[in-house]
Amino acid sequence: MSPSYPRTPRQVINFSKQKGKEIIANFDGGLITSDAGIVWIAELDKKLGITEKFGNCFQDHRHQSYVDHSVHELLAQRLYGIILGYEDVNDHDKLRHDPALKIALEKLNELEDKKGWLAGKSTINRLEYCPETILDQKNESLS
Numbered sequence: 716m717s718p719s720y721p722r723t724p725r726q727v728i729n730f731s732k733q734k735g736k737e738i739i740a741n742f743d744g745g746l747i748t749s750d751a752g753i754v755w756i757a758e759l760d761k762k763l764g765i766t767e768k769f770g771n772c773f774q775d776h777r778h779q780s781y782v783d784h785s786v787h788e789l790l791a792q793r794l795y796g797i798i799l800g801y802e803d804v805n806d807h808d809k810l811r812h813d814p815a816l817k818i819a820l821e822k823l824n825e826l827e828d829k830k831g832w833l834a835g836k837s838t839i840n841r842l843e844y845c846p847e848t849i850l851d852q853k854n855e856s857l858s
Contacts, residue, residue, distance in 0.1 A: 730754055733823050748815040750799045757819035766791040776845055784834045789842045792820055792833055805836045
C-alpha cells in the first residue's frame, strides 16, 4: 500500500501577459523544460533594461536584408543561455527550441505555430566574432 498524502491546492504562478495571452506556471503539464526560471530573469531584465542598454553599445555590420534577429535579441538569447549554464555557443542549436527561452525572448507566436526559431549557434557566433575584414570592407566603401 502506498502512503497517502493530503492533496494540496493547485499552485499556479502568474507572469505578465504577452500579446494578450496569459503566461502561467503550474505543475500539471509534465516535464516541459528544466529552465523555466529564465522567465523571471527575463522579466527583471525588461524592467531594468540591461540587455537593451548593452545592445545599444554594438554596431550592427550585418546587411539588414538578411537580418532575422536584432542585436538586442541575440545578446539577450546568448546572455540568458549563459545564465542558464549553457556557456558554449553550440548549445543554442538545442536551446532555440526551448519553450521557456522562447517565452523569455517574447517569441510566443513561434512557440505556437512552430514557424521560425530562436537564433542558432552560427547566427550567435557571427555576433560574437566580427572579422576585421568585414569592418575594413565597410570602411573602404565609405571612403
